[in-house]
Amino acid sequence: MRRTPKGLRLHIAIFGRRNVGKSSILNALTRQEVSIVSEIAGTTTDPVEKAMELLPIGPVLFIDTAGLDDIGALGEKRVAKTYKVFERADIILLVSQANVWGEYEEEILEEARRRKTPILVILNKTDLFKPEQDLGPVRSNPPLADAPNGHRGTSNGAKAKLNKEKIPYVETCALNQGWETAAKIKNELIKLLPSDWITPCPIIADLIEADDLIILVIPIDKEAPKGRIILPQQQTLREILDKKATALVVNERNLGKAISNLKQPPKIVVTDSQVFEQVFASTPLDIPVTSFSMLFARCKGDLKQLTEGAKRIDELNPGDKILIAEACTHHPIGDDIGRAKIPNWISERVGSKIGPAPDSQCRVNFDIYSGHDFPSNLKQYKLIVHCGACMLNRKEVLNRIYEAKSQGVPITNYGVAIAYLHNKLERALEPFEKKKRDENEKRLS
Ligand SMILES: Nc1nc2c(ncn2[C@@H]2O[C@H](COP(=O)(O)OP(=O)(O)OP(=O)(O)O)[C@@H](O)[C@H]2O)c(=O)[nH]1
Ligand SMILES: [Mg+2]
Incomplete structure (x- = not known):
């Protein structure tokens, strides 16, 4: 499972200020020393990635980041790198020290909202704060000077805010309750799974039926990786097999011969874009043809x-x-x-x-x-x-x-x-247009 390609993994990114315990949370979730943990603020610099199988969710990629409150010229660069991670996060874990809530936390919430990315807040280091310290409302903008730890808000205040805004949170102590911390976070993560993770959109499955024959044209040229076929081709092949249909894999040279040898025409021909022109020219007009790239663009x-x-x-x-x-x-x-x-x-x-x-x-x-x-x-x-x-x-x-x-x-x-x-866009789109027409017809009948 560790070989599941990154692009197919659920990306879970961990954000927060420096020293709040982001790397400790990652280590608790993976039960390994993936990220270096230390009491020195700014320990994690570049984003740290860890691919793993997170049961029962499946293949995930955790991304631990540098604190968003990093300072100095290098700090600015780290913050910029951390920001880049928002672009690929399927789920955001916002770690805050249990009694700290301020502009950085708000900024992360806002970023999640803007990108419509599900977020889970982790109020960490609960062991350091007694309930009697939890007084007063959260201050949304504590001056940073007051707080390397931003000791302004209180966890009650933060919790009241999160409850009011219906933002899910867990309270953890990553220091010596790693197992419990991981279990709490996993329970909440399951509730946040994006719908396209639960039901991924089909590559080709919805265009074909059981027993159909599909021709895949895969050129083996200089750019083909040694000894294997590339990921989109593997994934398409897998979906055809899952659908109980048949795939005939040829290179562009043998396509014409393969089609004329068939007793029945193929349901569709799918080609690598490298040989697009040739394949479109040698596929009879009554046979639908498109490319792997078009399937993946969809x-x-x-x-x-x-x-x-x-x-x-x-x-x-x-x-x-x-x-x-x-x-x-x-x-x-x-x-x-x-x-x-x-x-x-x-x-x-x-x-x-x-x-x-x-x-x-x-x-x-x-x-x-x-x-x-x-x-x-x-x-x-x-x-x-x-x-x-x-x-x-x-x-x-x-x-x-x-x-x-x-x-x-x-x-x-x-x-x-x-x-x-190559002036073939319309023909390459036709299989998808036909599907839409068929669906409309079905709805009206
Ligand atoms: N008391 C207490 N200490 C914790 C807890 N979680 C982490 N720590 C400690 O807090 C310090 C910072 O932890 P890290 O996991 O390195 O924090 P970080 O957010 O990754 O820090 P940077 O990489 O510097 O941004 C370490 O000394 C940890 O041992 C906790 O729940 N309770
Ligand atoms: Mg760290």
Whole structure:
């Protein structure tokens, strides 16, 4: 189970001020010394990740962060890194010292609200505070100078506030009741599980039926990883098998022959975007065809918005800046799809719009970002072209789409852009349109 890819894990991020016990909570939950714990504020610097199987929830990725009240030039950088973690958190654990509630805690609550991320507050270090200390209402903005520990609010005050706002919380002592702490948190976590975690959206299962035959076209080129097929292809294959349907896996060279050898046409052909053009050309028009990227754009992102984004390619002009965002940090080889092929196709398209002109005048500028690095100022871009994001969880993909939308920048992804650039978007979308039509018909009958 430890091999479940990160993108498929529930991301649970731990936030709070320095020294409140965030790393102790992580260690209690994992029952391991994953993060260094010390009484020195600012012990955790970079986010610490721990993948594990958290029963009964399943594969999760815990992310311990640096305190949001970190100070100094380095502190600022750490806080910025911590903020990045909000983008991929499916659930937020806000740890506060039991008697402390102030601007930092409010800030985390606000961030969770803004992103519609479920949150659980952990009032830790209950052993340090006697009930008689719990007097007076919470102060929402205690001056930091008063409190390395922000000793202003009281846990009663904090609890009253949380109760009033119906924010779930647990009270813990991570120091010497690790097991109890973990049990309390797990109980509450189960109640907060996002619905797309409980019922994940289908990749292909809703487009096919038992006994259908599906052809998957998987080219084995220089970019194919050694000795295996990539995650989206594995996941699609798994769903076909779960559905009790049959998959025929071919490379692009054998597709035509495979189709003509069949007694019945396949229900659908799904291709890797690398050989999109060839596969669309050699699949008879009466057989539905789409790409793995289109399937994933639908289940992981927002197909409608990514489609609208692709259509904006024709509005680009020479000199415009485009952001290419890749989720993984692979070494580009030869004609890399994101670094060479897509930029070339887009440049050609823009070039053809302005007619004969020296190549230098047709150039569109591309910025490439990879990993969790996604620029915060998107307004400088006329378009964002994102990879299929198999390494990111859905939350992070949706967050990026949301960010792009809120800054008014169109966004598309590799697969949708490739379909559009080859003038095949409509055909690639048809299987999804057909499904919608069938559902409507069923509803009306
Ligand atoms: N008394 C008491 N001490 C605790 C409790 N939980 C953690 N501590 C102690 O508080 C100190 C800070 O704990 P950490 O887990 O390192 O806190 P953190 O929030 O990760 O701190 P930074 O990484 O510096 O932001 C350590 O000395 C812990 O042993 C608790 O429930 N009660
Ligand atoms: Mg820590």
